[in-house]
Amino acid sequence: MKLLKQIALTFRLIKFERFLGSLFYSFQRDRLERQYSPPQTPTSVQSPGRLIQAEARERGADCQFERAELEITFLTPELVRLEWKPGKPPLPYAIAKQDWPDVENHLEPTAEGWKLTSASLNIEILNDGHLKFLTPNGELLREELPPQQLGEMQIHQARLRPEECIYGLGERAASLDLRRPKTEGQNIPAYRMWNYDAGGVYTSGTDPLYLCIPVYLGLHHQGSYLVFYENPYPANFSFEATATASFEGGSLCYYFTSGTPNQLLERYTELTGKPPLPPRWAFGYHQSRWGYGTQAAVQETVESFIQRDLPISAIHLDIDCQDNFRAFTVDPDTFPDIKTLTANLAARSIQLITILNPGIKATRKSKLFQEGRTQGFFCNDPQGNLIVGPVWPGMSAFPDFSNPDVRHWWTRQYEYLLDLGIRGFWHDMNEPGIFALWGDPSLPPHATQHNMEGRGGNHQEAHNLYGMLQAIAAYDALREYLPEIRPFVISRAGWAGLQRYAWTWTGDVQTSWEGLRQTVPTVLGMGLSGIPYTGPDIGGFKGNPSPELYLRWFQMAAFLPFCRTHSANNVKHRTPWMYGEPYLSLIRELLRLRYRLLPFFYTLAWEMTQTGHPMVRPLFWLDPTDVRLWSVDDAFLVGDALLVCPILAEGVRSRQVILPKGEWYPFWDDTPVSDSETLTLDAPLETIPLLVKAGTILAMEENQQLILHLYPCTEGNCMGQVYSDAGDGYGEWRVDRFQLHRTGAEITLIWQSEGNFEFPYHRVKLQFHGIQPQQVWIKGQDLPIVETSIECDSCKVLISKTM
Numbered sequence: 001m002k003l004l005k006q007i008a009l010t011f012r013l014i015k016f017e018r019f020l021g022s023l024f025y026s027f028q029r030d031r032l033e034r035q036y037s038p039p040q041t042p043t044s045v046q047s048p049g050r051l052i053q054a055e056a057r058e059r060g061a062d063c064q065f066e067r068a069e070l071e072i073t074f075l076t077p078e079l080v081r082l083e084w085k086p087g088k089p090p091l092p093y094a095i096a097k098q099d100w101p102d103v104e105n106h107l108e109p110t111a112e113g114w115k116l117t118s119a120s121l122n123i124e125i126l127n128d129g130h131l132k133f134l135t136p137n138g139e140l141l142r143e144e145l146p147p148q149q150l151g152e153m154q155i156h157q158a159r160l161r162p163e164e165c166i167y168g169l170g171e172r173a174a175s176l177d178l179r180r181p182k183t184e185g186q187n188i189p190a191y192r193m194w195n196y197d198a199g200g201v202y203t204s205g206t207d208p209l210y211l212c213i214p215v216y217l218g219l220h221h222q223g224s225y226l227v228f229y230e231n232p233y234p235a236n237f238s239f240e241a242t243a244t245a246s247f248e249g250g251s252l253c254y255y256f257t258s259g260t261p262n263q264l265l266e267r268y269t270e271l272t273g274k275p276p277l278p279p280r281w282a283f284g285y286h287q288s289r290w291g292y293g294t295q296a297a298v299q300e301t302v303e304s305f306i307q308r309d310l311p312i313s314a315i316h317l318d319i320d321c322q323d324n325f326r327a328f329t330v331d332p333d334t335f336p337d338i339k340t341l342t343a344n345l346a347a348r349s350i351q352l353i354t355i356l357n358p359g360i361k362a363t364r365k366s367k368l369f370q371e372g373r374t375q376g377f378f379c380n381d382p383q384g385n386l387i388v389g390p391v392w393p394g395m396s397a398f399p400d401f402s403n404p405d406v407r408h409w410w411t412r413q414y415e416y417l418l419d420l421g422i423r424g425f426w427h428d429m430n431e432p433g434i435f436a437l438w439g440d441p442s443l444p445p446h447a448t449q450h451n452m453e454g455r456g457g458n459h460q461e462a463h464n465l466y467g468m469l470q471a472i473a474a475y476d477a478l479r480e481y482l483p484e485i486r487p488f489v490i491s492r493a494g495w496a497g498l499q500r501y502a503w504t505w506t507g508d509v510q511t512s513w514e515g516l517r518q519t520v521p522t523v524l525g526m527g528l529s530g531i532p533y534t535g536p537d538i539g540g541f542k543g544n545p546s547p548e549l550y551l552r553w554f555q556m557a558a559f560l561p562f563c564r565t566h567s568a569n570n571v572k573h574r575t576p577w578m579y580g581e582p583y584l585s586l587i588r589e590l591l592r593l594r595y596r597l598l599p600f601f602y603t604l605a606w607e608m609t610q611t612g613h614p615m616v617r618p619l620f621w622l623d624p625t626d627v628r629l630w631s632v633d634d635a636f637l638v639g640d641a642l643l644v645c646p647i648l649a650e651g652v653r654s655r656q657v658i659l660p661k662g663e664w665y666p667f668w669d670d671t672p673v674s675d676s677e678t679l680t681l682d683a684p685l686e687t688i689p690l691l692v693k694a695g696t697i698l699a700m701e702e703n704q705q706l707i708l709h710l711y712p713c714t715e716g717n718c719m720g721q722v723y724s725d726a727g728d729g730y731g732e733w734r735v736d737r738f739q740l741h742r743t744g745a746e747i748t749l750i751w752q753s754e755g756n757f758e759f760p761y762h763r764v765k766l767q768f769h770g771i772q773p774q775q776v777w778i779k780g781q782d783l784p785i786v787e788t789s790i791e792c793d794s795c796k797v798l799i800s801k802t803m
Contacts, residue, residue: 017394018390018394018435019437021389021390021394021395021435022390022435022436022437023437024390025388025389025390025395025434025435025436026436026437026438026439029389029436029439029440029443029444029447030439032381032387032444032446032447033444033445033446033447035447036381036382036444036446036447037446038152038446041151043150043151044150045148045149045150045155046067046148046149046150047067047068047128047129047146047147047148047149048065048066048067048068048070048084048128048129048146048147049065049066049067049068049129050065050066050127050128051063051064051065051113051114051125051126051127051128051129052064052065052066054107054109054113054114054125055107056105056106056107057073058102059073059074059075059100059102059103059105060072060073060074060080060105060116061105061107061114061116061125063114063125065129068084068085068086068129068147069084069085069086070082070083070084070085070125070129071083071085072116072123072125074103074105074118074121075100075103075255075271076100076101076103076120076257076267076270077103077104077118077119077120077121078118078120078121078257078258078259078263078267079255079256079257079267079270079271080118080121080123080255080256080257081253081254081255082131082253082254082255082256083251083252083253083254084147084154084251084252084253085251086251087154087250087251087252087253088249088250088251088461089251089253090230090231090232090250090251090253091402091452091453091455092230093232093465093468093469093495093496093497094228094230094271094272094495094496094497095230095271095272095497096270096271096272096273096274096497096500097270097271097273103118104118104119105117105118110124112124112126112127113125113126113127117136119136120135120136120258120259121133121134121135121136121258122134122135122136122138128146129145129146129147130143130144130145130146131143131144132144133225133256133258135222135223135258139222139223140222141218141222141223141225141258142158142218142225142227142256143158143159144156144157144158144159145157145158145159145242147252152248152249153246153247153248153249154231154246154247154249154250154251154252155244155245155246155247156229156244156245156246156247156252156254157242157243157244157245158227158242158243159241159242160179160218160239160240160241160242160243161220161221161222163220163221163627164179164218164219164220165177165179165180165218165219165220165630165631166178166179166216166217166218166239166243167216167217167219167524167525167528167618168213168215168216168217168226168525168528168529169191169193169212169213169214169215169216169237169525169529170209170211170212170213170215170525170526170529170531171209171210171211171212171504171506171507171522171525171526171529171531172188172191172207172209172521172522172525173186173202173203173204173205173206173207173209173518173522174186174188174191174204174205174207174521174522174525175521175631175633176520176521176524176525176618176631176632176633177630177631177633178191178216178239178525179239179240180631182521182631182633183204183514185203185204185205185514186204186205187205188205188207189238190236190237190238191207191208191212191236191237191238192207192208192212192234192235192236193208193212193214193233193234193235193236193237193247193464194208194212194234194440194463194464195208195209195210195211195212195431195463195464195466195467195493195494195495196208196209196210196212196431196440196441196442197210197429197431197433197441197442198210198507198508199441199508200508200541200542200568201508201509201510201541201542202507202508202509202510203509203510203512203514203515203518204514204517204518209507210431210467210492210493210504210507211467211492211493211494211495211498211504211526211531212464212495213494213495213496213529213530213531214228214229214231214235214237214245214496215227215228215229215268215496215529215530216237216243216529217261217264217528218243219261219620219624219630223258223259224258224259224260224261224264224624225256225257225258225259225264226255226256226257226258226264226265226267226268227254227255227256228254228255228268228271228272228496229245229247229252229253229254230253230254230255230496231247231250231251231252231253231254232250232461232462232463232464232465232495233247233248233249233250233460233461233464234247234248234249234445234460234463234464235247235248248460249460249461250461255268255271260624261528261618261620261621261624262611262613262621265528265530265611265612265613265614266611266612266613268530268612269499269530269611269612270612272496272497272499272500272530273497273499273500274499274500274608274609274610274611274612275499275500275532275533275605275608275609275612276486276487276500276609277486277605277606277609278486278488278503278533278605279485279486279488279727279728280598280602280727280728281313281314281349281351281727281728282313282314282488282503282562283313283561283563283594283598283601283602283605284311284312284313284314284563284594284595284598285310285311285312285313285314285563285564285591285594285595286312286313286314286315286316286353286562286563286564286565287301287305287312287314287315287316287564287565287575288315288316288317288318288353288564288565288566289318289565289566289567289569289573289574290318290319290320290566290567290568290569291318291320291567291569291573292315292317292318292320292321293320293321293334294334294335295334295335295336295337295338295341298315298317298341298352299341299344301315301575302315302345302348302350304575304577306348308576308577308584308588309588310576310577310587310588310591311591311592311594311595312350313349313350313351314350314351314352314353314423314424314564315345315350315351315352315353316353316354316355316426316564316566317352317353317354317355318355318569319355319357319392320334320569321334321335321338321354321355322355324361324393325357325392325393326360326361326366326368326393327356327357327358327359327360327368327393327413328356328368328413328414328416328417330417330420338352338420338421339419339420339421341421342420342421342422342423343421346421346423351423351424351488352421352422352423353422353423353424353425353426353488353490354417354422354425354426355425355426355427355428356425356426356427356428356474357391357392357427357428357429357430358398358399358401358427358429358430358432358466358470359389359391359392359393359396359397359398359429359432359434360372360378360393360396360397360398360399361393361394361395361396362386362388362394362395362396362397363394368413369397371409372397372399372406372409373386373397375405375409377399377400377403377405377406377409378397378398378399378400379397379398379399379400379443379448379449379450379459380448380449381444381447381448381449382447382449387443387444387447387448389434389435389436389443390434390435391429391432391433391434391435392429398432398443399470400450400451400462401465401466401469401470401472401473402450402451402452402453402457402462402465402469403450403451403453404453406451407469407472407473407476408473410470410473410477411473411474411476411477411480412477413477414474414477414478414481415477415481418477418478418481418482423488424478424487424488424489424490425474425478425488425489425490426489426490427467427470427471427474427489427490427491427492427493427502428492429492430466430467430470430491430492430493431463431466431467431492431493432466432467432493442459442463443459443463444459445458445459445460445463446458446459446460447459448462450462464495465495466493467491467492467493467494467495467498468491468493468494468495468497468498468501468502470491471489471491471494471498471501471502472501474487474489474501474502475487475489475500475501475502484729484730485728485729486728486729486730487501488503489501489502489503490502490503490504490505490562491503491504492504492505492507494531496530497530498531499530499531499532499533503533503534503561503562504526504531504533504534504562505534505535505536505537505562505564505566506519506522506523506526506534506535506536506537507537507541508537508541508542508568509522509536509537509540509541510540510541510542510543511539511540511541511542511543511544511545511549511571512540512543512549513549513648513649513650515536515540516540516549516552516553516556516646516648517634517648517649519536519553519556520556520633520634520635520636520646520648521633522536523535523536523560523616523636524616524617524618524633524636527614527615527616527617528614528618530612532561532608532614532615532616533561533562533615534560534561534562535557535560535561535562535563535564536553536557536560537564537565537566537567538550538553538554538557538563538564538565538566538574539553539554539565539567539574540553540567541566541567541568542567542568542570542571543571544571544572544574545574546650547579547583548650548651548685549650550574550579550583551579551583551586551587551685552646552647552648552688554576554587554590555590555646555647555688556644556646556688558590558591558593558594558688559594559616559636559638559642559644559690560616561601561605561615561616563594576588576591582685582686586685586686596700596701596702596707597700598701599699599700599701599706599722599724600638600639600641600698600699600700601615602723602724603699603721603722603723604638604639606723606735607639607723615638615639616636616637616638617636617637617638617639617640618632618633618636618637619632619635619636619637619643619658619660620632621637621640622637622640622660622661622662622693623660623661626660626661628658628677629658629660632658634646634648635657635658640693640696641692641693641696641698642667642690642691642692642693642698643657643659643660643664643690643691643692643693644688644689644690645657645681645683645688645689645690645691646688646689647683647688647689652683653682653683653684653685654680654681654682654683655680655681655683655689656678656679656680656681657678657679657681657689657691658677658678658679659673659674659676659679659691660693662674662693662694662695663693663694663713663714664691664692664693664694665691665692665693665694665711665769665770666681666689666690666691666692667690667691667692668687668690670769670770670788671770672694672770673691692709692711692769693711694711694712694713694714694718694770695711695712695713695716695718695740696709696711696718696720697709697710697711697718697719697720697738697740698711698720699720699722701761704760704761704762704763705761705762705763705764705765705791706722706761706763706764706765707764707765707766707767708720708738708764708765708766708767709767709769710740710747710749710766710767710768710769711769711770712740712742712747712768712769712770712771713742714742715742715743716742717739717740717741717742718739718740719737719738719739719740720737720738720740721735721736721737721738722735722736722738723735724736724757724759724760725757726757731757732755732756732757733755733756733757734753734754734755734756734757734758734759735753735754735755736751736752736753736759737751737752737753737754738750738751739752747771747773749766763791763792763793764791764792764793765789765790765791766789766790766791766792767788767789768788768789769788771788772788773785773788773790776790778792
């Protein structure tokens with residue numbers, strides 16, 4: 001009893017200490033901002049003025065206006081960089097590709113100004129600074145108004161068509177189409193560009209969130225385009241009659257590209273980087289909670305998964321595992337032998353991931369703090385005074401990750417945890433988030449100074465970059481210290497280019513049906529912003545989901561790239577068995593299905609390294625001309641093959657879906673359906689509505705057998721492929737490509753292979769859907785048919801006659 005009282009007293013004292021720290025910091029932040037914010041001097045809005053001259057360059061043109069200069073550079077025939085000067089040029093953190101091939105272009109005068117053309121794009125530069133982007137056929141894709149400058153603020157506007165839809169801007173608790181809220185809560189007048197700690201819980205309409213990216217995709221009757229602003233300063237975006245972007249600093253430097261949505265993502269990720277191939281285990285199931293406070297608790301959880309025959313690939317540790325919540329530490333009392341724990345987990349193919357926050361406790365007792373302070377690695381104010389703020393360890397200093405020496409120093413700190421067998425890192429609170437009683441819960445934007453690769457700057461510029469720069473250091477650490485395996489980093493905050501270094505998750509989403517509904521457009525919007533690897537806390541972060549809500553959430557998350565249960569420390573322990581039957585058995589079957597689908601997920605991940613296409617896609621991806629699909633955000637595609645229709649409301653046992661054009665097969669039976677205005681699908685508690693596109697060869701695996709599910713079209717060909725390697729590292733690989741040709745009652749399957757990795761399966765099974773094969777043979781030899789499937793050792797060329 002005395003021990004319990006002491007623990008309770010200590011807890012109250014810690015909370016009181018954090019309260020005092022938050023109070024002190026809020027006053028300090030406001031004082032520093034009053035001292036160092038630039039004076040608000042009245043200025044007039046300045047426009048470029050009249051166009052004086054335009055000169056052709058090898059890759060584009062320079063346009064001289066009365067009060068501004070516009071530099072236009074073609075990177076590809078359909079991708080162009082535009083920079084209005086003067087302005088503070090951006091540091092190229094987002095840009096992965098600097099060297100581009102020459103692009104043939106032509107500059108000529110017109111009656112209203114000048115026209116710059118490539119093989120794929122026409123740009124009209126009008127005499128007052130208007131810009132028009134047109135297809136080679138003369139169809140107008142986008143019309144921009146002359147930019148405006150108000151002091152340090154850059155204002156950029158473009159006219160929007162009445163039907164035009166806008167998607168992107170990173171992580172948003174909004175509808176997929178940012179112009180058309182589906183609920184009253186999603187009505188956000190202006191979208192803020194400022195990575196923000198939502199304070200433990202958010203729901204529809206909370207803005208901003210943790211990962212803001214100034215990129216959006218526009219879709220209208222004449223086509224689609226993408227615009228990316230290479231400007232990390234805080235900004236507001238609104239989309240009414242015009243798309244308005246108002247940046248509080250920096251320069252107006254942006255990229256424009258046109259094409260279909262898949263082409264737009266190809267060009268954008270060519271510019272900002274394709275995501276690397278993650279380890280295969282990352283597509284398994286991850287179990288996490290804030291509350292695994294001891295090594296014994298982790299071991300007990302793992303044993304419970306194994307005893308209940310529940311597949312699992314990773315366990316995540318929150319701040320409980322750390323010594324007084326300090327970064328790069330492990331509590332020796334509660335985790336006395338973590339190296340043995342990680343070895344035992346690895347023997348069962350389970351990886352251990354640990355949390356890591358950027359704040360370093362500001363105390364002389366901390367060797368890490370003393371080392372960083374001595375070398376000047378923490379953020380200071382303009383007078384050189386250390387800026388500290390309260391986070392979990394207490395009053396803490398914050399590394400300046402915009403300094404390459406700091407990133408290198410931070411990279412070295414991971415070695416200790418890697419030596420203990422930790423397999424990946426989960427970056428939290430890296431907006432950076434700070435406990436504050438009021439105002440912005442982060443570093444003072446004008447007072448906090450940053451190195452910015454040696455040229456200097458403040459937190460206005462560095463804030464949105466902070467999380468990504470920390471992720472770079474973690475990625476580099478894993479590549480350096482464990483070069484034989486692929487890095488696995490999760491980052492709550494980030495910016496354009498984060499996909500090169502880390503996954504993310506949707507943060508502290510509310511435990512509610514509304515939180516579940518919001519997850520679909522949030523994940524889709526992130527994919528269209530170049531952030532493909534994400535997923536929610538299954539069941540929501542803070543709260544106790546009902547059995548039905550948890551199951552429906554699990555059903556949806558089973559088809560997302562990142563499948564993880566996580567929850568707060570003041571809720572019930574959330575595991576697949578917490579609700580008993582039938583929920584345990586239903587979740588077990590979902591997990592088994594996800595693991596059978598690993599060849600499909602892993603192949604999509606490999607394809608993403610080539611194309612940049614997100615794994616999870618909006619329905620309009622298949623047909624951008626189908627207006628019916630433009631605003632659908634309660635269903636999603638996985639690749640082009642699966643159409644997932646989650647149940648997003650309590651007590652619902654059927655739902656409607658708008659099908660993209662073509663023929664589809666319900667996954668749970670083989671009755672093909674065609675597109676119509678709406679289709680009603682049954683959704684009993686144990687089932688999530690799921691459809692497969694006709695023409696799909698869906699790869700699954702079970703017991704060292706590759707199962708190819710064949711969903712043929714009525715006529716014509718279809719193709720599929722399976723990527724295989726060791727599941728980690730950088731060794732040999734192979735791609736098995738399958739072509740299915742259907743002519744009347746005859747189907748031919750051709751199998752071709754590339755690469756030197758040995759075929760990883762003992763046998764191949766072909767499962768036919770929608771047809772009943774009557775005779776199957778390979779090279780003249782008949783194969784036995786079992787119901788609607790066959791098995792073979794090698795199906796290099798297979799011919800099947802059907803009914």
